[in-house]
Every structure is written in C-alpha cells, then in structure tokens.
Amino acid sequence: MKRSSRRFGQRSTPQGEHRPVLLSEVMEALAPKPGEVAVDCTLGRAGHAVELLRAVGPTGFLIALDLDPGNLEPARQTLSTVADNFELHHLNFAGLLPLLQSRGIQADMLIADLGMSSMQVDQPERGFSLLRDGPLDMRMDLTRGRSAAELLATLPASELAAAFRDFGDEPEAEKIAASIVEQRSRRPLSRTIELTELVQSAAPVKIEHGPGAATPRQQRLRPVARVFQALRILVNREMANLEQLLRTLPECLKAGGRAAIISFHSGEDRRVKQAFRDGLREGVYSSIAEDPIRAGEQERQSNPRSRSAKLRWARK
Numbered sequence: 001m002k003r004s005s006r007r008f009g010q011r012s013t014p015q016g017e018h019r020p021v022l023l024s025e026v027m028e029a030l031a032p033k034p035g036e037v038a039v040d041c042t043l044g045r046a047g048h049a050v051e052l053l054r055a056v057g058p059t060g061f062l063i064a065l066d067l068d069p070g071n072l073e074p075a076r077q078t079l080s081t082v083a084d085n086f087e088l089h090h091l092n093f094a095g096l097l098p099l100l101q102s103r104g105i106q107a108d109m110l111i112a113d114l115g116m117s118s119m120q121v122d123q124p125e126r127g128f129s130l131l132r133d134g135p136l137d138m139r140m141d142l143t144r145g146r147s148a149a150e151l152l153a154t155l156p157a158s159e160l161a162a163a164f165r166d167f168g169d170e171p172e173a174e175k176i177a178a179s180i181v182e183q184r185s186r187r188p189l190s191r192t193i194e195l196t197e198l199v200q201s202a203a204p205v206k207i208e209h210g211p212g213a214a215t216p217r218q219q220r221l222r223p224v225a226r227v228f229q230a231l232r233i234l235v236n237r238e239m240a241n242l243e244q245l246l247r248t249l250p251e252c253l254k255a256g257g258r259a260a261i262i263s264f265h266s267g268e269d270r271r272v273k274q275a276f277r278d279g280l281r282e283g284v285y286s287s288i289a290e291d292p293i294r295a296g297e298q299e300r301q302s303n304p305r306s307r308s309a310k311l312r313w314a315r316k
Contacts, residue, residue, distance in 0.1 A: 020047025021262055021306045025293050026111055029260045029313035032056055036108035039100075039252070040064040041093035041245065046075040048111050053082050062086035063100075063107070065093055067140045067236070092141075094244035097252055106254040112245065115264045116140070116232065124192075130221060130228045133193040138228075138235045148231050152195070153188040157181045167239070167267060168230030172203035176227060192228075199224045229265065242268060246275035250284045253316040260313045269310045276314045288314045 020026075026048060032038060032055035040049040043066040053062045062085065066072055069090045079086050091099060093112060100106060116128055124134035127148060136149035152160070157177040164173035179202035180189065189195050203223040207216045214222075233239060249259055263269040269292060279285040292310035299306045 019303045019305075020044075020051075021113060021303065021309045022293065022295055022299070022311050023048065023051065025295075025311055026260050026262070027051060027055070029289075029293075029311065030109040030111065030258050032060075032109055035059040037105060037254075038062045039096065039107040039110040041096060041110060041112035042066065042114065043075050043088065044071055044113065046078045048113065049075065049086075050078060050082055052109070052111070053079055053086055056085075058083060058085060060085065063089070063103075065089045065091045065096065065099075067092050069141065069143065090141075092241055094241040096245065097248040100252055106257065107252055108254055108257050110249070110252060110257070110259045111262075112260075113262045114238070114242065114268050127192055128228070128232060130192060130196050130224045133191055136190055136192055136195060138232045140236050145235065148235050149188065149190050151231070151235060152180055153184055163234045164227055164230045166230075167233040167265070168226035169266065170203075170223060170226040170230065172223060176202045176223070178202075195227070195231075196224050199227050233265070233267075239267060239271070242271055246271060249275075249314075250279065250316060255316060257316045258313060259316075260311060262309050262311050264305075264308045264310070269312070272312050276312060279314060285314045285316055288312070 030038075030052070032052055034055070034057035036056050037060065038052040038056050040046075040052060040062065043049055043064040046064070049062060049064050053060075056062065062079070064075065064079075064086065066075070066088070067090075072088050072090060076088055089099060121129045124132040125137075127134050127137035136147060136152065138148040139145050157174075157180070160177035160180060161173040164170040164176055170176065176199055179198055183189060183198060189198065200220060200223070205219050205223065207219055208214075213219075253259060261272050263272055273292075276285060276288040280288050289312045292312055294311075295303070295306035295309055
C-alpha cells in the first residue's frame with residue numbers, strides 16, 4: 001500500500017470543492033466488504049462516508065460523527081440517496097469509544113480526515129478564512145467552547161507564542177504574540193481582517209523572486225496562514241482530541257480492523273506515525289503504512305486541499 005505544514009491558500013475551487021481527499025487511497029487501505037461496520041470520524045459532506053456506505057451494502061452499517069452540527073443534515077440527505085443503514089452523531093471523535101461501547105459494537109474500519117473543510121472556510125461568519133473578513137470565532141462547534149477572539153483577549157503572550165510555534169511552525173511566534181498582547185491593551189481583536197493585518201505588520205516577509213517562487217501575495221500570507229492554523233487548532237483542542245482518538249483506537253476496532261487517518265499538519269502526522277509505530281511494536285497492530293501516502297499530481301491540481309494531505313493506515 002505504499003504510495004509540514006498545512007495548506008496556506010485556504011481556497012476551494014469548483015473542481016475541488018467538497019471533494020473527499022485521497023478517496024481511492026482510503027478505500028484501498030480500508031478495503032471495505034459487504035456486511036462490515038464502518039466509522040467515519042469526520043463526516044463533513046459525506047464524501048468518504050458515501051463510498052463506505054455503498055461498499056458495506058445493505059447488510060453492513062455506517063456510523064458517522066461530526067463536531068460541526070451544521071454538517072449533519074446535508075450529509076444525511078446525501079447518504080439517504082444511497083441507503084438508510086447509517087446513523088449520524090454530533091460528537092467529537094475523542095468520544096468515539098464510549099459511543100461504540102454503548103452500542104456494544106466494534107468497527108471493521110475507521111476513517112478520520114483531520115482539519116477543517118472548504119465549507120467552513122467559505123463561510124466568513126465562522127472566522128476560519130484569512131481572506132474573507134468575519135468575526136474571530138473559529139469554533140467547529142458553535143454550541144460550546146471559547147472563540148478565537150476570547151483566547152486572543154485573555155491568554156498570556158507565552159501561551160499564544162507556544163501555540164503559534166507548536167501548532168503553526170511560525171518562526172516569529174514570540175513577536176506576533178507580543179503584538180497581540182500590546183494591541184489588546186488598547187482594543188481587543190474581534191475580526192479576522194484585524195488579525196491578518198496585525199500579523200503582516202508584526203512579521204513582515206522578505207519577498208523572494210525567481211523561478212518557482214510563490215506570488216508576493218502568497219508569501220505575505222504565509223505567516224498569517226500559520227497563525228490562523230495554530231489558533232484554530234488551539235480553539236478546538238485538535239491535538240488533544242487526536243491523541244485521545246489514537247489512545248482508544250485499538251479498542252474501537254475488531255481484530256483485523258483497519259484505520260486510515262489523513263493529516264495536514266506536521267504535528268498531526270507525527271502523532272499518528274508514532275502511535276501506529278508504537279502499536280506495531282507492541283503487537284497491537286499487525287501492519288501499518290511504512291510511509292505516508294500522498295495525493296497524485298492529478299488530484300493535487302484539481303483539489304488544492306490534497307496538496308498537504310498525508311494518509312497513514314494501520315491494521316489491528
């Protein structure tokens with residue numbers, strides 16, 4: 001089954017919009033069979049889930065979760081055109097094991113496509129986009145938790161810098177955090193455009209020219225993209241939730257069960273790689289992906305989100 005940073009552009013295209021990343025590679029890794037139980041930990045618009053539901057057939061079953069309740073009804077309508085042997089849950093995948101235990105079942109296969117979706121970026125009111133002005137929210141679940149604006153208004157500079165550095169790989173993390181703290185002493189940040197302008201001022205970019213160089217606009221947005229990424233991960237506790245999923249994953253799977261996890265950030269991929277390697281060494285997993293699986297050139301061109309995607313799989 002052989003086949004860094006997260007996406008900077010945060011853009012969708014008519015070709016790539018809502019398209020599931022690495023779909024054929026995921027299906028190859030999971031090898032779904034009729035009658036099996038499939039779990040989609042990150043339902044979104046059901047791109048992966050639809051194919052899993054088709055593959056397990058009328059004797060199988062699909063359980064799908066999403067932290068964003070707004071995704072559930074559109075996904076339900078999509079899945080209902082295929083079959084009705086599925087159930088959807090407004091739930092963080094960190095809570096998957098208790099859900100399965102309450103049902104008395106284990107999964108034959110599981111997919112988790114980490115990070116945010118193009119639909120969320122395309123809604124300015126959600127605050128994920130660095131290109132569209134909106135409130136600094138960034139919560140995937142609007143019914144709970146603290147918004148990005150609240151964290152920027154209250155966290156000490158040291159914690160903000162640590163997040164920008166650890167979750168965004170931002171070299172100017174301390175300088176940007178100090179600028180945020182200085183700014184909030186006058187007026188707290190509340191809009192995405194305000195954060196974009198502050199980061200560009202605090203961490204100006206030396207523009208590179210020549211063959212293969214990104215456009216000046218793309219280069220100027222790179223520190224902004226890293227900060228937005230880090231802040232989103234912080235707001236939604238994404239690393240902690242991923243670690244919980246990885247800890248409980250073996251209990252979620254039947255013997256012979258398969259898991260496929262797509263990551264977009266070096267910190268996510270590092271955690272998945274280490275958990276799978278530890279599980280292989282301890283005999284929890286019988287086999288794992290030796291190297292991350294990347295999208296082919298055709299998918300990278302048609303679906304920009306796939307460019308930084310890394311797929312790793314494990315078999316219990």
